[in-house]
Amino acid sequence: MLSSELKNRLWVSTIVLLLSLLSVEVAARIIVSWAVPEQSASRGFDHKYYLARAPFERDRRTVLILGDSLANMGIYSQLLRTRLSQAGIPVSVRNLASSRNTPDMNIALLQSALKAGNHPALVIVNINMAVFNGYYIHHREQTPEPALAASYLGRCELAEPTDFAEKTRCFFEKHLYFIRFRGFFKGQFRTLDRTLFGVEKRLSKNPKDFVQDEAFQEGWSPSFGMKTEEEFLAKNQFNTDNLAAFRKTQGPKFTWEPRPFLKFYTFCRKHHIPLVMVLLPVHPISEQYFVKAGLVSPEANYAREFKRWADNTNSWYLDYYQLDSDSTHFYNTSHLNVLGAVSVTEHLAKDIVPILKKVESKP
Amino acid sequence: MNFVSFGFLAFLLIVWLLFLILPDKKRVPWLTLASYIFYATWSIPFIGIIIVTTTVDFWISQWMARHDSVSGRKKYLILGLSINLLVLGFFKYAHFLLSNTYGLASLLGMNLLMPPALEQLLSHVILPLGISFYTFEAISYMVDVYRGKPAATSWWGYNFYIMYFPHLISGPIVRFEQLWEQYKIPLQIPSLARIAAGIELIMLGYLFKIFIANQAALIADPVFNHPANFNHLAIWLGVVGFTTQIYFDFMGYTHIARGVSLLFNIELPLNFNHPYLANTISNFWERWHISLSRWIRDYLYIPLGGSRLPLFHTAGNLMLTMLIAGAWHGAGWTFIAWGGYHGVLLAIYHIYKTIKSRFLASLPLFNTFTSGPFYHVMAVAFTFLLVMGGWILFRANSFEAAATIWQHFVNLPQVLNDLSHASGKELLRTLIPLCLMLLCCVSGPFAIRVVERIYRPLPFVVKVQVACVLLILCILFTAEGSQPFIYFQF
Numbered sequence: 001m002l003s004s005e006l007k008n009r010l011w012v013s014t015i016v017l018l019l020s021l022l023s024v025e026v027a028a029r030i031i032v033s034w035a036v037p038e039q040s041a042s043r044g045f046d047h048k049y050y051l052a053r054a055p056f057e058r059d060r061r062t063v064l065i066l067g068d069s070l071a072n073m074g075i076y077s078q079l080l081r082t083r084l085s086q087a088g089i090p091v092s093v094r095n096l097a098s099s100r101n102t103p104d105m106n107i108a109l110l111q112s113a114l115k116a117g118n119h120p121a122l123v124i125v126n127i128n129m130a131v132f133n134g135y136y137i138h139h140r141e142q143t144p145e146p147a148l149a150a151s152y153l154g155r156c157e158l159a160e161p162t163d164f165a166e167k168t169r170c171f172f173e174k175h176l177y178f179i180r181f182r183g184f185f186k187g188q189f190r191t192l193d194r195t196l197f198g199v200e201k202r203l204s205k206n207p208k209d210f211v212q213d214e215a216f217q218e219g220w221s222p223s224f225g226m227k228t229e230e231e232f233l234a235k236n237q238f239n240t241d242n243l244a245a246f247r248k249t250q251g252p253k254f255t256w257e258p259r260p261f262l263k264f265y266t267f268c269r270k271h272h273i274p275l276v277m278v279l280l281p282v283h284p285i286s287e288q289y290f291v292k293a294g295l296v297s298p299e300a301n302y303a304r305e306f307k308r309w310a311d312n313t314n315s316w317y318l319d320y321y322q323l324d325s326d327s328t329h330f331y332n333t334s335h336l337n338v339l340g341a342v343s344v345t346e347h348l349a350k351d352i353v354p355i356l357k358k359v360e361s362k363p
Numbered sequence: 364m365n366f367v368s369f370g371f372l373a374f375l376l377i378v379w380l381l382f383l384i385l386p387d388k389k390r391v392p393w394l395t396l397a398s399y400i401f402y403a404t405w406s407i408p409f410i411g412i413i414i415v416t417t418t419v420d421f422w423i424s425q426w427m428a429r430h431d432s433v434s435g436r437k438k439y440l441i442l443g444l445s446i447n448l449l450v451l452g453f454f455k456y457a458h459f460l461l462s463n464t465y466g467l468a469s470l471l472g473m474n475l476l477m478p479p480a481l482e483q484l485l486s487h488v489i490l491p492l493g494i495s496f497y498t499f500e501a502i503s504y505m506v507d508v509y510r511g512k513p514a515a516t517s518w519w520g521y522n523f524y525i526m527y528f529p530h531l532i533s534g535p536i537v538r539f540e541q542l543w544e545q546y547k548i549p550l551q552i553p554s555l556a557r558i559a560a561g562i563e564l565i566m567l568g569y570l571f572k573i574f575i576a577n578q579a580a581l582i583a584d585p586v587f588n589h590p591a592n593f594n595h596l597a598i599w600l601g602v603v604g605f606t607t608q609i610y611f612d613f614m615g616y617t618h619i620a621r622g623v624s625l626l627f628n629i630e631l632p633l634n635f636n637h638p639y640l641a642n643t644i645s646n647f648w649e650r651w652h653i654s655l656s657r658w659i660r661d662y663l664y665i666p667l668g669g670s671r672l673p674l675f676h677t678a679g680n681l682m683l684t685m686l687i688a689g690a691w692h693g694a695g696w697t698f699i700a701w702g703g704y705h706g707v708l709l710a711i712y713h714i715y716k717t718i719k720s721r722f723l724a725s726l727p728l729f730n731t732f733t734s735g736p737f738y739h740v741m742a743v744a745f746t747f748l749l750v751m752g753g754w755i756l757f758r759a760n761s762f763e764a765a766a767t768i769w770q771h772f773v774n775l776p777q778v779l780n781d782l783s784h785a786s787g788k789e790l791l792r793t794l795i796p797l798c799l800m801l802l803c804c805v806s807g808p809f810a811i812r813v814v815e816r817i818y819r820p821l822p823f824v825v826k827v828q829v830a831c832v833l834l835i836l837c838i839l840f841t842a843e844g845s846q847p848f849i850y851f852q853f
Binding site for chain 2 (some may be wrong): 140
């Protein structure tokens with residue numbers, strides 16, 4: 001039997017441990033409510049995750065738009081909804097695309113929607129070369145997947161139901177804030193010098209930035225196009241691809257890696273979610289990057305592959321790659337501005353009317 | 364189940380509380396069951412392999428123990444060793460050996476290609492967790508029985524020796540009699556002093572793993588993964604980073620294993636004794652991974668003749684045993700080269716020691732010089748540098764990478780040049796972690812004194828509070844997901 005001294009010490013230890021955990025948890029909840037850390041790869045994804053869980057409208061079916069910033073900025077959900085209603089198909093449209101989303105993140109978003117009882121009538125997903133770029137996939141530190149995998153939301157959504165250890169961790173992360181946001185606290189700890197001594201910086205960090213995030217915007221742009229390369233240089237987003245395109249140098253080597261996307265494709269088929277794959281236009285300057293990276297153009301190289309995947313009763317492929325080469329319709333080399341988004345959405349609305357009718361007629 | 368995970372902490376708590384509650388006689392069966400659950404969280408099918416091999420080993424040792432004659436026991440010993448080495452060989456070395464054999468054949472101009480079906484089969488073979496450790500334990504047990512030491516009296520008794528979860532995955536490599544003496548009588552609840560010592564070891568283990576090894580890995584990994592991207596100074600930082608990482612990673616694991624075991628009133632042997640303070644390479648192996656070093660000494664080196672043979676014969680034996688030790692770590696040429704490197708160093712040291720005892724020991728000036736503190740400090744620093752050089756081979760992804768790192772590592776003028784051209788910020792970023800890591804590597808005795816003089820006299824409640832703070836910090840610092848222990852792969 002346990003000695004009384006051991007019993008006493010066990011009790012004392014348990015109480016001290018519980019009190020310590022409680023005090024840390026209280027502190028965590030206060031700090032979290034004050035600073036709003038990210039729970040996933042990005043704030044944009046956080047927002048889309050909760051948007052996916054929000055109840056769908058009861059009186060109409062819902063079309064979801066998934067993908068990265070190309071779809072986020074290139075498909076105008078309100079306009080699509082209006083045009084489809086005018087065509088006699090009352091649907092609700094939610095744009096869940098956000099910057100740097102990957103097929104794994106799309107799966108996480110769909111899982112989140114399905115778990116909340118939201119079954120979309122149709123999913124429109126943009127496909128572009130970033131989705132199939134083996135260079136990024138095999139140099140994983142450059143992709144958002146590790147961030148998603150290291151985050152509470154992504155990991156818990158992507159965990160297999162049989163993965164007991166992962167499910168246990170998710171349970172702790174769900175209920176204990178100091179565990180879920182420990183990356184955030186660690187970050188705060190590491191930047192203690194700046195948070196303690198850099199008051200101006202902290203004050204200038206407007207918490208309302210969160211709502212200004214592009215994740216809330218759809219089909220937006222303050223600019224109405226940049227016609228010259230100099231303008232691109234001045235205003236472009238300088239990721240490696242665009243910079244390579246601008247400098248007409250060799251960008252990171254492109255290798256065709258379809259497996260992550262096929263995982264998403266299989267997920268949709270498994271859950272009987274009709275899928276429309278859309279190839280959105282890119283600015284002519286981006287062509288230079290594709291040429292340098294060893295691609296004549298995505299359409300010439302991979303359209304056949306996309307069409308083959310679409311050769312399924314529940315999926316379709318819409319090619320708008322060469323729909324718009326007007327440089328005033330682009331915000332930068334990759335992204336459409338509001339004019340471009342309107343143009344693409346008008347075409348998309350026309351093209352998905354028969355698809356939605358076909359989907360509707362299915363039992 | 365990784366020791367650094369919530370799952371393990373929850374598992375440990377449940378197992379320990381039930382251990383405390385259960386009657387004395389049920390404690391070993393309960394720990395055996397818990398060990399199976401522990402292994403099953405990694406793989407259920409591989410439990411079958413352990414059960415089959417332990418059953419075979421148990422019966423072979425029983426038959427061996429019944430024979431009085433050495434020749435009678437010998438054939439069973441050969442049978443038992445062959446079975447264990449075949450299992451280890453298939454899982455760990457088959458792919459490596461066959462691919463190298465075919466590669467050699469093609470180099471010699473023979474038109475031989477590995478059949479695709481075989482290649483496919485071998486490339487899908489998964490290394491069972493802890494197989495290198497429990498195979499060595501099984502071998503030591505059978506050799507001990509062959510040498511006349513007592514055999515296990517029951518299958519459960521032997522099975523518990525192999526399966527006992529604190530040492531199952533990454534050691535320490537325990538001898539049967541060391542454990543058996545402790546659990547052959549019903550296990551008692553450990554004393555308060557033992558529980559406190561166990562918790563202290565667990566805390567230190569987590570501290571070493573999370574706050575030192577994982578942080579050092581952040582420095583070492585980029586350097587070893589892409590050595591061509593870094594200058595000489597950064598390469599030095601990376602090598603010191605890995606030297607720190609592997610020591611605190613493995614020592615952290617061993618501390619947790621020993622601490623957990625003390626909670627169950629079973630003492631596991633010491634595995635490290637301030638190895639980076641060794642003043643000779645031989646002394647390093649007396650302090651580093653002690654359970655493996657002693658296993659190699661007792662079951663390989665001494666049976667081969669030990670140090671009683673002629674000078675160069677002994678040197679050859681040292682080389683051979685260290686090559687085997689290198690291969691034990693992994694089926695890769697860099698590991699074998701690492702073993703060979705240490706074999707050469709040990710052989711050179713053995714020759715030096717012989718010359719010293721025969722010729723130099725009689726010189727008073729030499730004796731005065733070698734017994735002084737300056738010589739000792741220089742010997743420790745030189746041994747430390749040699750060991751660091753070995754870790755380059757151990758950690759490098761290929762010989763090309765190792766050669767690149769070595770070239771940078773030994774080019775001291777260029778390191779000084781990099782230092783002189785670095786900006787103030789770069790210097791701080793390099794020198795602060797470098798000094799901290801070196802300090803961690805050599806400050807063991809000082810740290811022990813601090814624990815003894817400051818932590819241990821604290822009142823119980825304060826100690827518990829310190830443990831809680833440390834636990835919470837550990838949780839916060841495992842934000843990027845828990846990194847597995849390096850020795851889990853062996």
